[in-house]
Amino acid sequence: MVRKPARMYRKVEGQVYTRREYMGGVPALRVTQFDTGDLRAHFALELSLGVEEAAQVRDVALEAARISAVRVLEKAAPNEYHLKIRRYPHQILREHKMATGAGADRISDGMRRAFGKPVGHAVRTEIGGELLTIYTTVAHLAAAKEALRKASHKLPCPTRVIITEHAS
Numbered sequence: 764m765v766r767k768p769a770r771m772y773r774k775v776e777g778q779v780y781t782r783r784e785y786m787g788g789v790p791a792l793r794v795t796q797f798d799t800g801d802l803r804a805h806f807a808l809e810l811s812l813g814v815e816e817a818a819q820v821r822d823v824a825l826e827a828a829r830i831s832a833v834r835v836l837e838k839a840a841p842n843e844y845h846l847k848i849r850r851y852p853h854q855i856l857r858e859h860k861m862a863t864g865a866g867a868d869r870i871s872d873g874m875r876r877a878f879g880k881p882v883g884h885a886v887r888t889e890i891g892g893e894l895l896t897i898y899t900t901v902a903h904l905a906a907a908k909e910a911l912r913k914a915s916h917k918l919p920c921p922t923r924v925i926i927t928e929h930a931s
Contacts, residue, residue, distance in 0.1 A: 860879075
């Protein structure tokens with residue numbers, strides 16, 4: 764089946780559906796790494812991507828945002844950053860797959876008992892929640908801002924960059 768557009772899963776509605784032990788056939792999580800870059804160093808700046816609307820962000824969108832941010836940071840500041848995904852996609856998305864085509868009315872029950880099968884994962888974010896954080900040096904501030912700007916284009920909700928300075 765074709766992956767549905769992100770707008771179908773963007774709204775936060777319904778109950779939280781997270782208990783994997785009660786369901787079968789949950790697809791694998793698409794986020795490959797939650798921490799990248801130099802994990803041991805302490806950096807002076809912390810830049811976070813804050814969410815301005817409550818939304819659900821699919822794991823594929825989170826992975827696409829991570830890849831685009833890392834691509835910018837590897838070119839501009841190799842080994843001078845630590846990128847961290849702050850939220851884990853616990854929410855499991857379900858979809859009621861309708862039969863289409865000739866003769867489908869004899870096979871399908873329509874919306875009767877339409878609970879749906881698991882099709883993916885998502886992060887439920889609230890206003891002000893932080894999805895990505897980049898720790899870096901002052902010299903690479905512009906590159907980190909650009910990385911978060913490009914990452915924000917992959918997400919289905921409006922975001923803003925929050926900069927925090929740490930004493931070294």
